[in-house]
Amino acid sequence: MDMHRQTLTELCAGLDKGDFTSVELTQTLLDRVAAQDEKLNAFITVTSTEALAAAASADKARAAGNIGALNGLPIVHKDIFCTEGIKTTCGSKMLDNFISPYNATVVQKMADAGAVILGKSNMDEFAMGSSNETSFFGPVRNPWNLECSPGGSSGGSAASVAARLAPAATGTDTGGSIRQPAALTGTVGLKPTYGRVSRYGMIAFASSLDQAGMITRSAEDAARMLGVMAGFDERDSTSIDQAVPDYLAGIGESIKGLRVGVVRQHSDEGLEERTGARAKDAIAVLESMGATTVEVDLPNIDLSVPTYYVVAPAECSSNLSRFDGVRFGHRAENAEDLLDLYCRSRGEGFGDEVKRRIMTGAYVLSAGYYDAYYIKAQQVRQLIADDFKKAFADVDLIAGPTAPSPAFKLGDKVDDPIQMYLNDIYTIGANLAGLPAMSVPCGFVDDMPVGLHLVGPHFGEEMLLRCGHQYQQETDWHIACPEAFK
Amino acid sequence: MSVAWEVVIGLEIHAQLATKSKIFSGSPTAYGADPNTQANLVDLGYPGVLPVLNKEVVRMATLFGLAVSATVARRSVFARKNYFYPDLPKGYQISQLELPIVEHGEMHIIGVDGMEKRIGITRAHLEEDAGKSIHEGLDASSGIDLNRAGTPLLEIVSEPDLRSAKDAVTYMKKIHTIVHYLGISDGNMQEGSFRCDANVSVRPMGQKELGTRAELKNLNSFRYIEKAINIEVERQIDLIEDGGTVVQETRLYDSDKDETRSMRSKEEANDYRYFPDPDLLPVEISNEYIEAIRATMPELPDAKQARFIDEYELKSDDAAILTASRMLADFYEGVVKATDATAQVAANWVIGDLGGALNRDGLGISDSKISSDELAGLVDRIHDDTISGKIAKQVFEAMWDGEGSADDVIESKGLKQITDSGAIELVVDKVIADNLGQVAEYKAGKDKLIGFFVGKVMQETKGQANPGQVNQMLRDKLK
Numbered sequence: 001m002d003m004h005r006q007t008l009t010e011l012c013a014g015l016d017k018g019d020f021t022s023v024e025l026t027q028t029l030l031d032r033v034a035a036q037d038e039k040l041n042a043f044i045t046v047t048s049t050e051a052l053a054a055a056a057s058a059d060k061a062r063a064a065g066n067i068g069a070l071n072g073l074p075i076v077h078k079d080i081f082c083t084e085g086i087k088t089t090c091g092s093k094m095l096d097n098f099i100s101p102y103n104a105t106v107v108q109k110m111a112d113a114g115a116v117i118l119g120k121s122n123m124d125e126f127a128m129g130s131s132n133e134t135s136f137f138g139p140v141r142n143p144w145n146l147e148c149s150p151g152g153s154s155g156g157s158a159a160s161v162a163a164r165l166a167p168a169a170t171g172t173d174t175g176g177s178i179r180q181p182a183a184l185t186g187t188v189g190l191k192p193t194y195g196r197v198s199r200y201g202m203i204a205f206a207s208s209l210d211q212a213g214m215i216t217r218s219a220e221d222a223a224r225m226l227g228v229m230a231g232f233d234e235r236d237s238t239s240i241d242q243a244v245p246d247y248l249a250g251i252g253e254s255i256k257g258l259r260v261g262v263v264r265q266h267s268d269e270g271l272e273e274r275t276g277a278r279a280k281d282a283i284a285v286l287e288s289m290g291a292t293t294v295e296v297d298l299p300n301i302d303l304s305v306p307t308y309y310v311v312a313p314a315e316c317s318s319n320l321s322r323f324d325g326v327r328f329g330h331r332a333e334n335a336e337d338l339l340d341l342y343c344r345s346r347g348e349g350f351g352d353e354v355k356r357r358i359m360t361g362a363y364v365l366s367a368g369y370y371d372a373y374y375i376k377a378q379q380v381r382q383l384i385a386d387d388f389k390k391a392f393a394d395v396d397l398i399a400g401p402t403a404p405s406p407a408f409k410l411g412d413k414v415d416d417p418i419q420m421y422l423n424d425i426y427t428i429g430a431n432l433a434g435l436p437a438m439s440v441p442c443g444f445v446d447d448m449p450v451g452l453h454l455v456g457p458h459f460g461e462e463m464l465l466r467c468g469h470q471y472q473q474e475t476d477w478h479i480a481c482p483e484a485f486k
Numbered sequence: 487m488s489v490a491w492e493v494v495i496g497l498e499i500h501a502q503l504a505t506k507s508k509i510f511s512g513s514p515t516a517y518g519a520d521p522n523t524q525a526n527l528v529d530l531g532y533p534g535v536l537p538v539l540n541k542e543v544v545r546m547a548t549l550f551g552l553a554v555s556a557t558v559a560r561r562s563v564f565a566r567k568n569y570f571y572p573d574l575p576k577g578y579q580i581s582q583l584e585l586p587i588v589e590h591g592e593m594h595i596i597g598v599d600g601m602e603k604r605i606g607i608t609r610a611h612l613e614e615d616a617g618k619s620i621h622e623g624l625d626a627s628s629g630i631d632l633n634r635a636g637t638p639l640l641e642i643v644s645e646p647d648l649r650s651a652k653d654a655v656t657y658m659k660k661i662h663t664i665v666h667y668l669g670i671s672d673g674n675m676q677e678g679s680f681r682c683d684a685n686v687s688v689r690p691m692g693q694k695e696l697g698t699r700a701e702l703k704n705l706n707s708f709r710y711i712e713k714a715i716n717i718e719v720e721r722q723i724d725l726i727e728d729g730g731t732v733v734q735e736t737r738l739y740d741s742d743k744d745e746t747r748s749m750r751s752k753e754e755a756n757d758y759r760y761f762p763d764p765d766l767l768p769v770e771i772s773n774e775y776i777e778a779i780r781a782t783m784p785e786l787p788d789a790k791q792a793r794f795i796d797e798y799e800l801k802s803d804d805a806a807i808l809t810a811s812r813m814l815a816d817f818y819e820g821v822v823k824a825t826d827a828t829a830q831v832a833a834n835w836v837i838g839d840l841g842g843a844l845n846r847d848g849l850g851i852s853d854s855k856i857s858s859d860e861l862a863g864l865v866d867r868i869h870d871d872t873i874s875g876k877i878a879k880q881v882f883e884a885m886w887d888g889e890g891s892a893d894d895v896i897e898s899k900g901l902k903q904i905t906d907s908g909a910i911e912l913v914v915d916k917v918i919a920d921n922l923g924q925v926a927e928y929k930a931g932k933d934k935l936i937g938f939f940v941g942k943v944m945q946e947t948k949g950q951a952n953p954g955q956v957n958q959m960l961r962d963k964l965k
Contacts, residue, residue, distance in 0.1 A: 082534045095533065102527060104534060201534040208764035236536050237766050315764055318566050321577020322531040326630070329533075342570055365568070365759035374761060 003028050005481070008073060008167040008221035015062070015072050022062070022072025026055035026116050029074050033118060033165050036485065040141050040163055042156040044079045045087050046119040054116040061114060069228050071114030076169035078157050079120035080127055081107050081212075082201040090203045091123040091135040091153075094323050094330045094349030104201020105233045106170060106212050113228045118166055121156030125351045126320065127177055127205040129153050130423040131413060134353040139410050142185060143482040144448050148407040151181030151423075157215045158185040163485040168216045168225055172202060174209045175308050176403075176427025179439035182215050183402035183451025186441045186480055188468065189215045190222045193458050194434030195240035197226075198233030204319040206312035207238075209431040218478055219440060219468030223247035226461060242459065250462050251469040256290030258467060261395030264295045265302060270422055272405035275450045278443035279401040282452040285474055286399070286467070296391040296398060300383045304428045305421055307384065310364050310377035311432070316354075317361025323349060356417065385433040392457040397467060400426055402439040402451035426453055436461045440468045441477035449477070490691040493719050494699075495654045495684055496646035499661055500639050501671040502615070502679035503546050509614050509638035510537030510580065517677045521620070521631035529636045531575030536765050539564075543612055543638045544769055546670035547587045548779045550640060553664055553786060554607050556591030558776055564612075564766045568759040572630050573617040581641075583760045586611035587769065593644075594788075595660055598652045605657050606645030613639050634678075640670070646685065646696065651715035655708050658682060663787050667812045681706040686718045687732070697722070698732040702739055702746060714739035718746050790815055798822065798829035807837055814851045820858030827869040835865055839882050855886050864892035877901050877949060904951045907959070910943070913951070914959050917942045928964055936960060 003025050006014065014020055030048050037043050051074065058072035082088050082100035084107075089095045103111065111117075124134040132140040132155030140155040142148040143163035150159040154171030158181035161169050171178040173191035182189025190213045197212040204210060214225040227248065232241040260283060268276060287293060325331035325345025332344030350358070364373035391398060403423055413420040430437035435458060439451035452471070456464045472478050508515055511528035528535045551558040563585040566578040591607030617632035642661060648654045662680055665671040673680040682705050687697035702718055705711045717739075722732050736755075737746040785793070787809050794805040794815075808818045814836075821832045840861060844854060856864075864885065868878050873896060884895040896902055904910060917939055918925055928935040936957065943956045 088533070090533070098533065100533070102532075200536050203533045204765075206764075235538060237538050238764075314761060318568050318578050318759070318761070321568060321570065322533070322575060324570060324572075324577060326572050327530055327532075327575065338572065362759060365761055367757045367759075370759075370761070 004032055004164045005486075006167065007217045008224055009218065011073055011167055012070075012224070016067075022055040022058040022074075022116060023052060025072065026051050026074050026118070029118055029166060033160075036163060036165060037160075039146060039484070040143060040159050040165075041138050042122055042140050042159040042163070042165065043076070043119045044089055044091070044122050044137050044156070047086055047117055050086065051116050051118050054111075058114045058116060068112065068114030069224065070110060072116060073114070073168070074116040074118045074166060075110065076118050076121045076157055076160050076166040077107060078123055078154050078169065078171050080123060080172050080203050081120075081170060082203070083107050083117065083120065086117075086120065088120065088203070089137070090127070091125040091137060092349065092351070092354070093136040094346075095203075095328075096136065096330065098329055100201075102201065105198035105235065106229050107201065109228055109231070110170075115228075121154070121160055121169055123156055124153035124177075125354050126203070126316070127153040127172055127174055127210075128316070128353050128357055130176070130180060130420050131408070131410070132156065132181075133410060133414055134351055136351060141410070142407045142448075143485050144186065145407065146484075147409055148448065149184070149410050151184035151403070151407065153177040153181075154189075154215060155181050158182055158187055158189070161185070161187045161215050161217060162482060164481060165485075168214060168221055170212060170225075170229070171215050172205075172210055172212050173427075173431065174205050174211075174312060175431050176424035178213045178215060179427050179437060179451070179453060180403045180423060182439040183441075183453070184407040184449065186449030186477065186482075187215050187217060188219055188222050188438065188440050188478060189213065189451075190226065190438045190461070190464070191430065191436065192226060192230060192461055193240075193436045194431075195238050196436070196459070196461065197229050198231070198236045198239045200233055200235040204315075206315040207319060208315060209308075209312055211431070219438070219465050219472055220248065220251060222438070223251055223465045223469070226465070245462055247462060247465055251466045253466055254290060255286065255467055255470045258286070258291040258397070258463075259395040260286055260291045260293045261296035261391055261398040262293055263298050263301065263398060263400060265298050266400055266426065270404050270425065271401065272445065274445045275401050275403070275405050278445065278450050279399070279452050282442035282471065282475075283399050285471060289470060289474060294395050296395055298384070298387045298391060298429065300380060300387055301429050303380050304384055304432055305425055307377045307380045307432060308424070308428045309360070309421060310373050311381060313357040313361030314365050314374050314377075315361070317358045317365065320350075320354070320358055325349070353417075381432045384429055388429070388433045388435060388455075388457075396456070396463055397460065398455040400453050402426060402453035406445045406448035406450050430455050434458065436464055438464045438468055440471060441480070442475070443477055444480075449480070491688045491719075491723050492691045492693070493649055493651075493715075494646045494687045494689065494696055495648035495651070495715060497642075497644045497648065497654060497658060497682050497684055499642040499644075499658060499680070499682040501642060501661070501665050501673070503543055503638040503640055503670055504672050505540055505542045505546070505638055507540055508636035509540050509543050509612065511636050513636065515637050517674075517679075519633055521629065522633060525617070525632035525635060529575065529632055531577070537580060537763075539766060539769070540638065543640075544587070544771070545779060546668070547610060547612055547640055548771065548776060549668050549670060549783065550610060550642075550665065551588035551591065552776070552780050552783060553668055554588075554591035554593055554610075556588045556607060556610070558771060559585060559587050559589065560771050560773075561585065562587040562611075562769045562771075564763045564769070565760045566763045569756045571616070572628070573619050573632070573635065575617070575632060575635055579614060579616065580763055580766070581613035582611035585768075593657065593660060595653065595656045597656070598650055603647070603653070605647045608643045608645050610640050610642045613641060615639050640665075646687075651712040651719070654684065654715055655712050658711060659708060660787075663810065667784055667786055669784075675706050675708075678706060682711065684711065684715055684718075686715055686722070688719055688722045688726070698734050700732065700734070700746070701736045703736055703749065705739060710739060710741055713741070713744065714746060717744060721746065784812065798833070800830060800833055804830075804833045804837060807841075808833060811851065817851055817854070817858045821862045821865065824859050824862030825865045825869070827865045831869070832862070832865055835861060839879065843882075843886050855888065856882075860885060860891055867892050867896060871903060871905060871952060872896060873901055873903050874949070874953065877903070901950060904947055905955060907955065910947075910951050910955060910959060913943050913946045914956065914963060917946065918963060925964060936964075939964070
């Protein structure tokens, strides 16, 4: 089989068997990126030279018997991860000139495991967006229909994996930014438990919600990636010091007896009918495999979007203050004075959506409004987390649709932030509660893929991956490839 | 007719904690390095970096809390104080607002009126320092040095319990002594390791409500604090008596012009948009931790002073001087332990000759050119009559100049007191024979002349004869 069609797991076996070298594989994928990415705009930076050098040393390491878990496997990093010596833009004009002097922990761990970086993927500016249209570098197109959005903010990562330009990519998820694009591009997206993967070197959007994860073609590939990415990092105070299990070990086990929760309160309002039906079909498949379904209550889940749009902007308004034109990033020319330097550097460097969220965040934190917005949102956040805790007393995981509809046309929602925000209605709860969640492809609506959303309890990644993998043994939605990228 | 005014002062003291590395990064905190050589990516606020709390600051804050009888919070929270300034790399300062690590402490001072006063300590919280802007020598542009950014500070906030500039200085000096005793701050005011802001207001004597306050910023010497507060008090009283009103504002003390001037009013004040820092977990402290820290608590100045009076029978003034710094007290106790002389004699030497020499050379006790053991060696030679107190001063100066131990100096300069009565008798006889006229006068009843004879003998022996012995021998022979 052509190398680009293979999953990460298959490529790993191919390298092990000596069917091809990492240099051959890397060259093949770089050629594909060169030929195909014009259509997609999934990459902000392609690192051909570095990739081939890394591939050559991976081949050498392999020959010496020194074989890391991702040895010689080409991957893509979302451009939110700092990569030493490589431009790291976060999708923003603000960082168009920023060469990171250090590697994010995730980047370093993957490099240590032998991974080869093909490049940095396009994304919504500072990960703020659900369609990839807020990127300074232009929107990413959906490989299933170039008129459509691949979702966001990890749109470039999702599109590159869906279009077989890379077998796997890293992503980050603050409110659904891995899972929603995975659903919209027919790929697998996993957001681990908050604290499972280090945030060090991942440019912060909303610190208490941000979590690194990955977009792959199968649950098995996600398990392979997570084993490398996860773990305590002393440089991230919010990372959790808990042993990393072998995520591949248990995925072959049956899901017989698995208790799958279906949320009673998820309103069907705004849910595209057939998208909802595909998720129900998928749950029926799980039942046919021995799982049981239980209705669960998440009485406050409808408040998750408004809660999120207080907490996330509040944190982002502070996190993005460091982009002031003084030490790095975009600096306005001929500033008259300090205030002018700040105002113009930030005014010129940030796009509209980022500005909107900074203003919202500054507002909800300001004197006189803090209690009514920020404190109230934190209280509701706690209620939502408590609801999930109660629900997980009765079920092993919670299932439903990932996004309310398949991919929408580029430009359709750009002028209506509320409609755009509602795209994350099913995914945001997991971020507010810090829970692991995954999207797996579960069918098509009008030839566009849709996803099944699985949410687990804290550190429930093994179960999510097993459920996803078992589902993929029974179904072949994840095998489907967009016609133009076969 | 003028009313009597009461002055109300509260201090916010910033004490730099003496950690090796910064509060949220591994950069060193040493003072005086070349600009930006002690700032890593975390201090520079680079994209993607995260703060990690230096646990040492928690220990130090806990120790301070216990030393001022405060409550050490079992759970405290770091918050972000958001504002833009070039020396603030992240655009926010990590501090503590609603849940500080130390609350409800107190300190007792002796006021100008000689009465003991209780000064409440509202809170003490941990925070990071900012960097500094440099304008000198850069023509039209400004430079930023981020070496100081991220240096740990303990901000100690008092209640408005102080009633005079002098009391404010007394209180601040006492806090200064305590942080030094605890070893949590070097208290170096020139380097900015210990500085304060003063909240100053006045009200007619007897009035309950506080007057409107002005905040005086960045006072970094005890002298300036007193001057700045007095000038501000004068300004406020003059203003009110002229029919004006004090506005709430931040004022800067200009030591060159000896005046305070407005920096910004309340209306212009920033809205700092404080919120809990999501990058840092709450600091949680167990009772066991607090007890373990308590067990390391050194003896504090008040207790040490009381013990010196009690155990060494020192005069209270001497005890106060000797306990003003932990190092001086340790030095003194080193002398006491090593000498056979009394503790008061040791105190006289430490305060008198040693203190004088340190003062003269502008040195601190840690720079003393004579160790406590060496000073004890000198005091012992007086005690065992090897040298007189007068000769000892000469020996001390030689020791100070690096000429060796007391014994070395006495030996090499031949300063040993002559106590051999045969040797003294020879000189005494010679002096009597040479001064027969005075002998006759003495015998005729002019007793005072005994001093003349003693002086002659001491002259002949170059001061080395034991004066008591000489005196006795002369009296016997001249009977």
